[in-house]
Amino acid sequence: MTMDTVESRRTLNINPSFVIGISILIVWIVIAIFADQISPYNPIKTVAGAREAPSASFLFGTDRLGRDVLSRVMHGSRISLMLGLISVLIGAIVGTLFGILSGYYGGLIDTIIMRITDAMLAFPGILLALVVIASLGTGIIKVMIAVGISTIPIYARLIRSTVLTVREQPYIDAATLLGVRDIVIMYRHVLPNTLAPLIVLSTLQVGNAITIGAGLSFLGMGAQPPDAEWGLMAATGRAVLGKAWWISTFPGIAILTAVMACNLLGDSLRRTIDPRIRLR
Amino acid sequence: MLAQYIMKRVLQLIPVLFLISLMVFSIMHALPGDPVGLMLAGSESGSVSPERMEELSEQMGLNDPLPVQYFRFLRGAVVGDLGTSVRLRQPVTELILDRFGSTIVLSMGGMSFALLIGMSTGVVAALKQGTWFDTLSMMFAYVGVSLPLFWLGLLMILVFSFWLDIFPPAGQAGWRSLIMPSVTLGLVSSGVISRLTRACLIEALVEDYVRTARAKGLPKTLIYVRHALRNALLPVVTIVGLQFGGMLAGAVVTETVFSRPGLGRLVVSAVLWKDYPLVQGIVLFMSTGYVLVNLIVDITYAWLDPRIRYG
Numbered sequence: 001m002t003m004d005t006v007e008s009r010r011t012l013n014i015n016p017s018f019v020i021g022i023s024i025l026i027v028w029i030v031i032a033i034f035a036d037q038i039s040p041y042n043p044i045k046t047v048a049g050a051r052e053a054p055s056a057s058f059l060f061g062t063d064r065l066g067r068d069v070l071s072r073v074m075h076g077s078r079i080s081l082m083l084g085l086i087s088v089l090i091g092a093i094v095g096t097l098f099g100i101l102s103g104y105y106g107g108l109i110d111t112i113i114m115r116i117t118d119a120m121l122a123f124p125g126i127l128l129a130l131v132v133i134a135s136l137g138t139g140i141i142k143v144m145i146a147v148g149i150s151t152i153p154i155y156a157r158l159i160r161s162t163v164l165t166v167r168e169q170p171y172i173d174a175a176t177l178l179g180v181r182d183i184v185i186m187y188r189h190v191l192p193n194t195l196a197p198l199i200v201l202s203t204l205q206v207g208n209a210i211t212i213g214a215g216l217s218f219l220g221m222g223a224q225p226p227d228a229e230w231g232l233m234a235a236t237g238r239a240v241l242g243k244a245w246w247i248s249t250f251p252g253i254a255i256l257t258a259v260m261a262c263n264l265l266g267d268s269l270r271r272t273i274d275p276r277i278r279l280r
Numbered sequence: 281m282l283a284q285y286i287m288k289r290v291l292q293l294i295p296v297l298f299l300i301s302l303m304v305f306s307i308m309h310a311l312p313g314d315p316v317g318l319m320l321a322g323s324e325s326g327s328v329s330p331e332r333m334e335e336l337s338e339q340m341g342l343n344d345p346l347p348v349q350y351f352r353f354l355r356g357a358v359v360g361d362l363g364t365s366v367r368l369r370q371p372v373t374e375l376i377l378d379r380f381g382s383t384i385v386l387s388m389g390g391m392s393f394a395l396l397i398g399m400s401t402g403v404v405a406a407l408k409q410g411t412w413f414d415t416l417s418m419m420f421a422y423v424g425v426s427l428p429l430f431w432l433g434l435l436m437i438l439v440f441s442f443w444l445d446i447f448p449p450a451g452q453a454g455w456r457s458l459i460m461p462s463v464t465l466g467l468v469s470s471g472v473i474s475r476l477t478r479a480c481l482i483e484a485l486v487e488d489y490v491r492t493a494r495a496k497g498l499p500k501t502l503i504y505v506r507h508a509l510r511n512a513l514l515p516v517v518t519i520v521g522l523q524f525g526g527m528l529a530g531a532v533v534t535e536t537v538f539s540r541p542g543l544g545r546l547v548v549s550a551v552l553w554k555d556y557p558l559v560q561g562i563v564l565f566m567s568t569g570y571v572l573v574n575l576i577v578d579i580t581y582a583w584l585d586p587r588i589r590y591g
Contacts, residue, residue, distance in 0.1 A: 119299035124570045125529020127547075127563050131307045134551045134559040211428050215533050218430045219548050234431055238537075241434060241449075242442035249438070252431030260426040 015271075021264030028258050032077040039071035043228040051244040061246035063236065069246060072228040073254050079229045080258060083144050083213040084206035090148025092202055095155020096194065100186050102156065103163025114160070117153035126150070126212055133221050140213075140229065143222040147209045158201055159194050166193045196273045203269055207262030214255050230255050285582050289575055300567050301357060304560055305350050340557075353560070362561030367553045372561035376543065380565075382452060383542035386534065387527040389462030394469035394523065399516065401470075402477025403509065409482065417474060424471030429530055433464040433537035450539035461538045465530045469523040476519060480512040487511070514585055521577030525570045 031038065040059075041047045046066040054061040060069035102113040120128060132146035166172065167190070175185050214231030216222045223229030225236070230251040237247030337343050341352060356362060362372035405414040440460060441449035448457050484490065485508050493503045531544035539545075543562055550558035 115295070115299060116303075118296060119303045122296060122300050122571050123303075123563065123567050124525030126532060127529060127566060128307075130532070130547060130551055131304060131559065131563050134554070134556055135308050137554075138552070207426065211426075214428055215430055218428075219533065219536060220552055221548075231428075231430070234428075234434060238434060241438050245438050245442075248431070248434045252428060252434065255428045255431060256423075256426055259428070260423065263422070263426050 015268055017264040018268035018272075021261045021266075021268060024257055024261035025265060028077050028081060028261070031074050032081050035075045035078060039068075039074040041068040041071040043067065043071040043075040044226045051240060051247070053244075054246055060250045061244065063233070063247045064240055064244070069233075069250055072233055073230070073250050075228040076230045076233060076251060076254065077258070079140060079223060079227065080210050080214060080255070083140070083147070084210045084262070086144045087147035087151065087209040087213065088202050088205045090145065091151030091155050091205065092198060094148075095152040096159050096191075096198060098152065098156040099159025100163055100190055100194070103160040104167060104182070104186055104190060110160075113156060117156045120150070120153040121157075123150075126215065129212065129216065130221075133216070138221045138224075140217070140223045140227070143213050143216045146216070147212050150212075151205055151209070154205070155198075155201065158197055162194045162197050163190055166190050200266055200270045200273055203262055204266035207259040207266070210255065210262070211259050281586075282579075282583060286579055289578060293571065293575060296571055297568060298354075300571070301354055301564055302350070304564050304567075305353055308556055308560055309346055309349070357564060362564070363557035365550075365555055365558040367550075367555040367558070372558055375546065375558065376562060376565050379541055379543045379546050382540055383528070383531050383535070383544060385452075385458065386461055386465060386531055386540065386542060387524065389458050390465030390469070390527050390530065390534075391520070391524065393462045393466030394473055395520070396470075397466070398470040398473025399477050399513075402474040403481060403504075405474065406478045406481035406485070406512075407504070414478075418478075421471030421475050424467050427468065429464060429468070429533045430537050432467060433460070433534060436460045436464060437537070452540050457538075461534050461540060464537070465527055465534045468530070469526060472519065472523065473516060477512065477516055480515050481508060484508040484512040514581070517581050517584065518577060521574040524573045524577075528566050528570055 035043075044067065047068050048058060048062045048066045050062065050064050050066045052058055052062040052066070058068055058070065060073060063069055063072070098113050098117075102110045123131070128150040129143075129146040132149050133142055136142045136145065172185060172189060175189055213222060214229070214234075217229050217231030218235045220235070223232045225232065233251040234248040237244065237249075237251075241248060341349055344352075353363070360373050362376070364370065365372055365375055368375060401417045401420075405417045408414055437449045437460065440447045447460050451457055487508075489511075490503060490508050493507050528544075531542055532548060533544070534540075535542040535545040536548055543566060547559060547562040547566075549555075550562060
């Protein structure tokens with residue numbers, strides 16, 4: 001294989017799913033940053049009658065307190081994107097740390113960390129997050145922590161398997177022979193080599209975290225009224241679903257587009273960076 | 281050989297179950313939090329006297345050292361005693377058994393839907409590769425994994441209960457009330473199963489034994505069903521176990537959306553009530569169930585494919 005083909009494999013594959021994913025995500029990020037400037041009304045103020053159907057002045061209608069649903073969906077992007085970002089940071093930082101320690105040292109440390117991740121992965125889906133919330137109490141910050149903790153084992157496993165191959169490379173042996181300290185080797189030589197799978201997993205996990213976080217808010221454990229949060233908005237619309245479909249429907253479309261954007265982007269990055277990585 | 285394999289897998293289960301119980305217990309106790317305070321705030325109104333707090337701590341054994349508390353919890357769990365719910369003042373085991381059936385029925389419904397739709401669309405997509413059906417079913421699978429369950433449930437209620445008036449929006453009276461929750465719960469899995477079936481069948485179709493079958497002049501359907509599909513479905517069996525975990529977790533949201541009195545809805549209430557013996561009991565029960573189902577799936581797989589046993 002010539003250098004040319006190696007290089008071209010490394011350049012970003014501009015495929016439709018990458019373009020669609022990143023475009024939707026940028027739109028949501030812009031909306032989140034400039035929500036105060038671009039949303040037509042104040043998201044927590046009553047601006048019209050209750051449950052007004054979508055119209056020219058209220059594109060997404062109003063909720064049962066007469067608040068503009070469009071403005072609330074726009075502001076809701078802040079909480080959801082923040083939730084995705086913070087919980088992924090928690091999971092990625094702690095999980096990567098455990099994964100590197102586990103893969104680099106092996107032996108007893110590896111066994112202990114891997115048995116703990118086994119036990120964490122034995123909780124189906126959101127149950128681990130529920131246990132953490134039961135212990136910490138409810139609230140959006142606690143949901144971020146809970147979702148973050150529940151993703152730690154996924155990171156730890158992926159990073160460990162990457163480190164296992166990196167550890168066998170000649171440059172690691174060279175560094176060890178030169179007397180470089182373990183902590184320096186891990187930081188300077190091992191960590192950079194785990195970044196590619198880390199970025200792919202994190203992109204996919206942002207979407208996952210947004211869904212789980214919105215689900216927990218829907219169940220009443222996350223954001224609390226009058227916060228504009230997508231899951232909570234869908235929950236408040238549930239009681240009047242037959243009379244005012246728009247209250248629950250639009251926040252749901254928002255979640256769907258944001259999560260799908262993350263999945264499209266994550267999948268296209270995976271195809272580009274390393275087709276062999278198998279995540280979920 | 282199979283008996284030996286089963287024995288080995290069952291023995292491996294013991295440390296996993298032990299770790300799960302330790303994990304549930306540690307998260308509930310080691311994270312900063314005040315169980316009695318939280319619990320009283322959720323279950324009794326007004327200010328609570330320090331004496332009452334002390335009395336409750338003593339009564340629940342919260343004044344004992346953590347290892348002592350853990351072994352009491354573990355000893356109880358082994359004989360099926362998971363303590364008493366603070367809010368409902370009933371044994372946790374009894375509450376779980378009351379609602380377990382409803383969750384099982386729902387999970388079975390979800391799984392049946394997922395297998396039926398996932399496998400059939402996967403097979404058709406593989407046989408008609410590159411056609412509009414293939415593209416459409418793959419797009420459908422993609423949207424499916426990005427759909428928030430609770431929202432899908434709400435949409436279904438809106439369309440099929442309020443607009444079309446075909447199915448009841450809530451409760452669990454008769455099979456008609458099971459349709460929408462099953463579809464909601466099974467849709468994500470159906471997408472996963474469909475993609476996997478398609479990929480495995482495409483792989484199997486180019487195997488030597490399929491070519492040989494073709495060369496023998498066997499009819500197409502026989503080649504597909506007896507040779508290709510049988511081999512393609514092996515990996516599908518393994519993910520059924522994982523998907524079952526998704527069903528249990530999905531039941532938490534689905535049961536709430538459709539107001540079905542199952543374990544999922546109970547655990548949500550338990551978390552909101554800060555009823556931590558109840559949370560602890562249900563989570564331990566559901567995780568154990570998940571691990572057991574995966575064991576059964578692994579054994580089935582070993583039985584279907586003898587190569588596994590020697591691996």
